[in-house]
Amino acid sequence: MATHRLGIIMNGVTGRMGLNQHLIRSIVAIRDQGGAALPNGDRVMPDPILVGRNAERVAALAREHGIARSTTDLTTALANPDDTLFFDAATTQMRADLLTQAIETGKNIYCEKPVSDTLAKAVALAKLAKAHGIKHGVVQDKLFLPGLRKLRMLRDSGFFGRMFAVRGEFGYWVFEGDWGQPAQRPSWNYKKAEGGGIILDMLCHWRYVLDHCFAPVKAVSCLGATHIPTRVDESGKTYTNDVDDAAYATFQLEGGIVAHMNSSWAVRVRRDDLVTFQADGTHGSAVAGLTRCFTQHRVNTPRPVWNPDVPQTMNFYEQWEEVPDNISYENGFKIQWEDFIRHIYAGTPWKHDLVEGAKGVQLAELGLKSWAERRWLDVPPLDI
Numbered sequence: 001m002a003t004h005r006l007g008i009i010m011n012g013v014t015g016r017m018g019l020n021q022h023l024i025r026s027i028v029a030i031r032d033q034g035g036a037a038l039p040n041g042d043r044v045m046p047d048p049i050l051v052g053r054n055a056e057r058v059a060a061l062a063r064e065h066g067i068a069r070s071t072t073d074l075t076t077a078l079a080n081p082d083d084t085l086f087f088d089a090a091t092t093q094m095r096a097d098l099l100t101q102a103i104e105t106g107k108n109i110y111c112e113k114p115v116s117d118t119l120a121k122a123v124a125l126a127k128l129a130k131a132h133g134i135k136h137g138v139v140q141d142k143l144f145l146p147g148l149r150k151l152r153m154l155r156d157s158g159f160f161g162r163m164f165a166v167r168g169e170f171g172y173w174v175f176e177g178d179w180g181q182p183a184q185r186p187s188w189n190y191k192k193a194e195g196g197g198i199i200l201d202m203l204c205h206w207r208y209v210l211d212h213c214f215a216p217v218k219a220v221s222c223l224g225a226t227h228i229p230t231r232v233d234e235s236g237k238t239y240t241n242d243v244d245d246a247a248y249a250t251f252q253l254e255g256g257i258v259a260h261m262n263s264s265w266a267v268r269v270r271r272d273d274l275v276t277f278q279a280d281g282t283h284g285s286a287v288a289g290l291t292r293c294f295t296q297h298r299v300n301t302p303r304p305v306w307n308p309d310v311p312q313t314m315n316f317y318e319q320w321e322e323v324p325d326n327i328s329y330e331n332g333f334k335i336q337w338e339d340f341i342r343h344i345y346a347g348t349p350w351k352h353d354l355v356e357g358a359k360g361v362q363l364a365e366l367g368l369k370s371w372a373e374r375r376w377l378d379v380p381p382l383d384i
């Protein structure tokens with residue numbers, strides 16, 4: 001059994017996602033376990049070089065996590081033929097140019113979503129990757145959430161009968177930053193010029209979640225809103241939120257399923273989890289959160305009585321049965337990294353590519369257009 005070295009140029013690892021999910025929970029964890037296992041028993045050991053703007057900061061981060069290499073010079077890093085994979089989790093706005101540069105130097109690429117801030121750029125990237133024959137991947141982490149994996153298992157087992165409706169609630173209160181509680185999202189999320197907006201951020205996710213856990217998305221109607229127009233940034237400066245901080249979107253899926261997703265950074269949580277999906281079918285319903293999933297079969301469906309004169313006697317939450325944890329669920333970002341590494345080395349099947357990434361940007365762009373034009377829009381197949 002051999003161990004192969006995978007040189008990865010990691011950009012954006014000082015950010016929220018880059019640091020926590022990709023560096024610590026994925027790459028450092030894979031190194032600590034002795035690499036990613038290939039089907040033939042060989043192992044692949046990631047050997048990252050961390051790229052950042054601040055030399056001291058990125059070097060300290062590398063030291064802290066037992067990583068030997070760091071740099072501020074991305075162009076020189078990309079010129080090293082021994083590092084064959086470029087990873088990007090920096091801001092959305094800069095991604096397309098960075099990925100283009102990496103693909104043109106022949107690197108395989110893996111990146112956060114959205115792959116770009118416009119569909120035209122996303123399609124160009126996917127075409128460029130295909131033309132260069134490189135391996136490419138985009139983070140689709142929600143597919144690896146235990147809650148959604150359980151829900152997909154229910155669908156595949158026939159639990160729902162004919163599924164006809166999906167309703168999703170995503171969101172939590174993001175503090176404004178001006179009354180003693182710092183905002184827990186970066187200020188660029190609220191600036192159009194910096195790639196912000198919840199529609200661009202979340203409809204990318206809902207595209208692959210709907211396509212793969214329920215049914216392919218055929219049409220969208222989306223209403224965006226700016227509920228909190230003024231916010232305070234990381235340096236204490238007041239700024240104008242010029243993007244949507246909530247999106248109320250309805251989708252038509254293949255097979256006549258109606259899906260509605262509320263996404264908001266201005267909502268206070270009273271539900272099972274920060275995101276929940278309820279699917280209703282002729283034979284049963286299910287509600288999935290990040291980790292847990294509850295079902296109600298047709299034969300267990302109670303008969304509530306509508307009577308405004310009497311306080312509700314039923315505890316509706318108690319009428320659902322939990323799907324058990326029959327398997328262990330690892331961090332979804334790490335699972336996806338290991339799958340991608342196997343795809344690079346062993347050619348194992350991989351569906352989370354730049355074409356999939358472009359589909360996410362397509363739905364976000366159509367959502368924004370639907371809002372601007374106040375109308376339903378079909379989601380056409382992408383010509384890539």
Ligand SMILES: NC(=O)c1ccc[n+]([C@@H]2O[C@H](COP(=O)([O-])OP(=O)(O)OC[C@H]3O[C@@H](n4cnc5c(N)ncnc54)[C@H](O)[C@@H]3O)[C@@H](O)[C@H]2O)c1
Binds near residue numbers: 053113201
């Ligand atoms: N998969 C998910 O669930 C998920 C969740 C949140 C964010 N994201 C995506 O991850 C990406 C990063 O989001 P985040 O929330 O971690 O943001 P963040 O602001 O915490 O991090 C941004 C990173 O980009 C770097 N950066 C910013 N401006 C730069 C510049 N001019 N030059 C070089 N580097 C620069 C920062 O140093 C930092 O490392 C975004 O594309 C976002 O859409 C994905």
